[in-house]
Amino acid sequence: MEKKDNILFSDLFSVKDVDKDGKKFDRVSRIGARSENYDMELTLDVNSELYPLDHGDKFSLVLSSSLSLSNAQGSLQSAGGMYSQQASGLDSGMGGSYGKSDVSWRSVVSGAERSLADDYDYVMYGRVYRFDDSAGSKVSIFVSFGGLLMCLEGEYHHLQNLGVGENIYLLVRK
Template sequence: MSRPAAVSSGPSGDAILVSETLSVNSVNSEKYDRVSRISGSNPDVKFHLDINHDLYVVAAGETIELVLASTLKLDGSSDIEKAKQGWRELDEQPTLADGYDYVCYGKIYRFEESGVDSIKAFVSFGGLLLYLEGSAKKLTTLKHEYIYLLVKKV
């Protein structure tokens, strides 16, 4: 999937690091009161994502767009210092978050090689976890850094 036209490359590079349209294959709500683990894939990437199902409900069989971005600023410039204080407090005009239903801020904390050309990435959004596995070519834009997760149904 291509990056939205409204997001441009700024001094820090492209804002959107990964953008994938994924089918949700399963939803497990049994372990925690307000958290569901959704799992799914597309031909290139598979994922598991913990979401607060009180805030955002996803069902098996639905399709979502999952985006990982380095900033919410539409010009691609960094907002990390303000984000550490709370991304909702950004005193900007429209942001990338305006086009999505579920937004989190977190840190990539681990990578693993998985085969010849496959990478596993692990991200924590305040304890809600994201696991991505895909080709190194698809996930090569990720590194140990703070990122935004943006999700919407397609």
């Protein structure tokens, strides 16, 4: 299956619980959230000093194969997202081979070029390490962002663009 868009998943979530089993680490909170559009369940570890989330908070979550804006606008509109910036044909150069351009990663870091991350408050880069489809039509995707973990559970057709071993970006904004 050839991927043409760098946006793999996009939805709005509402925080249902924070550290439900107790706080294990000083700077990390494990949030439980439910999506508004696709009936998905999310468990996500976040750095609570950098990006605190509280019970009842609503946030937009995007999973992307790159930070390129070249395909992001159309992808987010079709995925129910709220992205409205013009595409600029930029790639971060940090994994993901979709939407690449000749723009150097240095221009992204210096702010000379825009990326998808510019429109979000919290961005992580990680790898899909497990895909569990043992529960019938419901599947679970597990991603590690350098030790911060995510589990996204829901219908297969919403998560079919994600595969084990794939590097992805997680982007969040309130």
